[in-house]
Amino acid sequence: MGMTMTQKILAAHAGLSEVKAGQLIEADLDLVMGNDITTPVAINEMKKMDRQTVFDKDKVTLVMDHFIPNKDIKSAENCKCCREFACRHELSHYYDVGEMGIEHALLPEKGLVVAGDAVIGADSHTCTYGALGAFSTGVGSTDMAAGMVTGKAWFKVPSAIRFELVGKPSPWVSGKDVILHIIGMIGVDGALYKSMEFTGEGVKHLSMDDRFTICNMAIEAGGKNGIFPVDEAAEAYMKEHSSRAYKIYEADADAEYEAVYTIDLSALKPTVAFPHLPENTREAGDFGDVKIDQVVIGSCTNGRMEDMRTAARVLKGRKVAKGVRCIIIPATQAIYLQSMREGLLETFIEAGAVVSTPTCGPCLGGYMGILAAGERCVSTTNRNFVGRMGHVESEVYLASPAVAAASAVTGKISCPDELE
């Protein structure tokens, strides 16, 4: 029996010619990542280890992004702990205020991940890099500690679900709508322990930013990873951002999949996940009259360049509705700078939105946009669990940047084509 794309990458990193779903393997890692929330816990775990050195100072990266610029004294202490660790171990890729971005937007942009890599990150959205044809998955802090020291991690080889993408999405339909549609279809545990492999001629109609968004939310269907084949667009992206050699893996023609779904991209509509699970999806036309208090456009899911451009296209010459707070967060310094050069920041500010330095802050209810009891937020982030962005009686509606920006203008959940 043939192997899936994910299985091939794992086999190569375990030094095996073949692996099967369910097999336990130990794989060599190309990159181990942590952030300011998960790294301090990993550093504490690492102190218990016999070996006290990192396996490769070029392959351990720390990104300060969740609670920075520091939101309080404890966060400042956590970042200080990471900073000192990075300095002590002479890490080549430590990103702090001024250089940082939201980790899953930053690492591809900095060229730290390329096709064929095996990556773990102590953050659940590490699955994002599958867009580049890499195997990447989220782990906890203890796995991170072990990975930093040994350069290895244990995995149960996953089985896979294949999503055959066909057709071309309509205007205002983006990667976010594709992945919300899929999660709505298979549920928040529909891909539990499994790979989500995206294939088909529809892939060519999805930009790299769309693919990052789709892989980013594989975890919201319970997936171990999401992965796209490496095509010209992916190669062009890697050549632009990285000097590292990449390796292209393709699934065998006779690879086994637990299920195959065909998704007609041309039939998809703007999609919103209603509270309190990402699987509670509704399509445009079925949103009803949901008045909102806040909009957040940003995060590791939708804070990339294309997301900023889409938001600006909707907000250009319009105003954020009275009584709505609109918070826009470019995911990296480079995206922030490019947004400034293109005049997008001006558009946002003139519309009455605020623009923040990169941070994960509001997505996880950390800071920079916490919700009060009874408040509703349309957010381009990834989770709408109870209390995710603030009070347990607040509500989060997950949407694309286009829908979020349109909702900011009307003050209720809306599509861009509803605007005058």
Add this chain to the structure above:
Amino acid sequence: MKANGTVFKYGDNVDTDVIIPARYLNATDGAELAKHCMEDIDKEFIHKVKNGDIIVAKKNFGCGSSREHAPLAIKCAGVSCVIAETFARIFYRNAINIGLPIIECEEASRRIENGDQVEIDFDSGVIYNRTKGESYQGQAFPPFMQGIIKAGGLIPYINEKG
């Protein structure tokens, strides 16, 4: 190794944001995290839970964020075992890696009710419900994971291997 305690029963998709809300993630100390364990879905949990008590839930327990603070908060609250029909994969890894016993068992997840007295034998995977007088067979861990659990977590396991 055995566990014995009163059950706190929850439903499907208990996510790590309700197990330990992100507003407390500026802490790394287990005892401090434990004070807020489950507070967004069960304010009474932390006041009622006693050492050795057991959490039983339905599908996809621990979904969402990779925060190890979640199993750590549960462990430091005194919980001796979490039983669920299924676990989200990162939570599953994290629990094994930090030495919080977890068992997947559909029947136990379906039958056990809030407040039941339950005993668990980790060697056999048998879950005995003293309140109802029933037994359920939980899934045994593969030998590799048993190695990690016996060592007391991933770090001591790696230290042992050298």
